Amino acid sequence: MYAPRAMPVRHRLLPDGHIVVTGAAGDFAFFDSDEFDRFRTFPHRLDLRKQADLRARFLLTDGAMSRGMQRLLASRIAAKRETVTAGPSLHIIVPTLQCAHSCQYCQVSRSLDDNGHTMSLSDLNAACDTILESKSNQLTVEFQGGDPLLRFDLVKHAILRIREGAAANRRIRFVVASTLHQLDDAMCAFFKEHSVYMSTSLDGPRALHNANRPTPGRNAYERTLAGIQLAREKIGADAVAALMTTTKASLAFPEAIVDEYVRQGFREIFLRPLSSYGFAKRNQNLLGYSVQDFLNFYRRGLDRVMYWNQRGLELREVYASILLNKMLSTFDAGYVDLQSPTGAGSSVLVYNYDGFVYPSDEARMLAETGDRSLRMGRIGESLNELFNSPVRQQLVEASDVRFMSDCLDCAYNLYCSPNPVDAQAQHGTMNVAAGTTEHCQRHTALFDAIFSTLRTADEDTSALLHEWAQVRETCANA
Structure with a gap:
């Protein structure tokens, strides 16, 4: 024995x-x-x-592991990597940079003029055709901007072209990320017919939202709520989701932000940190904060989410769900920033208005400030050409935890990954020690916090956290 x-x-x-x-x-x-x-x-x-x-x-084992147990272990490890190996399932089209907002934290330049800021019809058609090359059985096609609704004609054209070219049994999910200020009845009728979901930004109560997302009429909050209400009435009660961005001004109000989501009838909130990309990086003195500042904000916000759940109101915090899915689920939901090798350029591709393909939304934001080093190729190139591009190979090499010295002995090795796009934005190169990056420091602290919460959770809290860990599309595409 x-x-x-x-x-x-x-x-x-x-x-x-x-x-x-x-x-x-x-x-x-x-x-x-x-x-x-x-x-x-x-x-x-x-x-x-x-x-x-x-x-x-x-x-723990008793002697040599049987062949059957070895196969089971290998299969479970492979399941964790499936979203990267299955091919690109998230495709982002940026039809225009036009936008009426002048958000302080916006990562891209924006303009009310579509001259030079809008995708050509030929590029849009080519992007749709490349999307249909993907072998993934389930696709998400997301329209970003700018504000895509300012060029609803291009959004409509793309949806119809993809629908017509897709096999009847292929599952395709369309998402339009918009302020919703331009949403009207005709758009809603089209979106309802084609099962299109809406995503918008809601940074918190009126004063905070309007400060973060100014518009000429200073009524961004009211117009966003009107758009949410219209989408719910005309498209469907669950047709619209909201995202918030944590700025320095947000740090003092985590409870008020969570309460605003409850007040507006949302059942999910993503306590999301500021992304220091593109033009947002220039405003770091005004908007930026430390990892510890965000962690303090996040813990208070998560406690408030738990408060509402304890009172019988279903409310899910998406960031925690992403981490819990990594920790508790056999099947990974595929959150791009925590895939190894990175999901950027592998499970997600971005077809930008400028005629080029980028590995992530953040990578195309870097291009707006002159760093075009992450261009994978031109729109119209085949998926095979894009996958074999030098940029994608560099991304893979810079994010494989099996070869990263800072990751080899990390307890969170299988849950996490270096973010080479973030490293490029912060340091001007993908090849930096993972532990020196804000991405690594933030996620290490967050995994610490979630593990500590799991360890001390009572039966009801444990059941809730395990429920949050179940695979959901919002985790994969957040």
């Missing part, structure tokens, strides 16, 4: 003094310091129930 022994694992000391241990397939367990010492040296001295639990999690 073989004595139990610990399998190869990674571990991390959490801020609360406990230790989290993670295995090859992403299973994990918590230990106090004494238990952890026994686990590493004399695992047979652990409580028998603890030993059984660790075996089930591929953290």
Whole structure:
């Protein structure tokens, strides 16, 4: 009879003094310091129930692993990588940069003039045809801007072309990201007919939203709410989702922001940090804040979300759901920024108004300030050509945790990934030590916080967190 022994694992000391241990397939367990010492040296001295639990999690074994268990472990690891290997499933079309807003944190230049800021019809047709080359059975086609509704004619044309060219059994989900200020009954009728979802920005209560997202009439908040109401009435009650962006002005109001989402009838909120890309990077003195500032804001916001759930109101925090999906689910929802190798250029492609294809929305934002190093190719090139482009190969090499020194021994190795696009934006190169990037520091702290929450969760909270971990499309496309 073989004595139990610990399998190869990674571990991390959490801020609360406990230790989290993670295995090859992403299973994990918590230990106090004494238990952890026994686990590493004399695992047979652990409580028998603890030993059984660790075996089930591929953290403890009795001798050599059987061939069947080896296949099961390999299959579970492969399932975690499936969204990257399945091909591009998220395709973003940027038909125009036109927008009436002048948001302080906007990452791109914007203009009311469509001259030079709008995609040509030939490029739009070519982008649609490239999208249909994707082998993925489920596609999401998202229209970004600017504000795509200012060129509804192009959005409508693209949706019809993709619908006509797609196989009858292919599942295609369309999303239009807009302020909704231009939304009208005719647009709603078309969107309803083609099952199009709307996504908008709501940064919080009136004063905060209007400060972050100024318009000439200073009534951005009222017009956004009117657009949300129209979409719900004409397209469907669940046809519109909202996203917020955390600026320096937001940091003092996490509870008020969460309460605003509750007041407006939303059942999800994404407590999303500011992205320092493109033109937003120039406003860092006005808008920026530290990782710790965001973490403090996030914890308070998450506590407020829990407050509402404890009172019987269903409200999901999307960032936590993304991390919990990584930690608790066998199947990865495919959040682009935490894929290894990166989902940028592999599971997502962006067809920009300028006639070029980029690996992510953030990469095309960099191009607006002159850094065009992440262009994968021209619109009209085949998926095979885009996938074999030098840019995509560089992205893959700069985000494979198997070869990144800062990631090799990290307990969150299977949940996370370096973000080469973020590194390019912050440091001017993709090849930097992951631990020096804001992306790594923020997600390490967030995983710490979520693991600590899981460890101390009561039965009801644990059930809620496991429910949040279930695969949902908003996780994949957030």
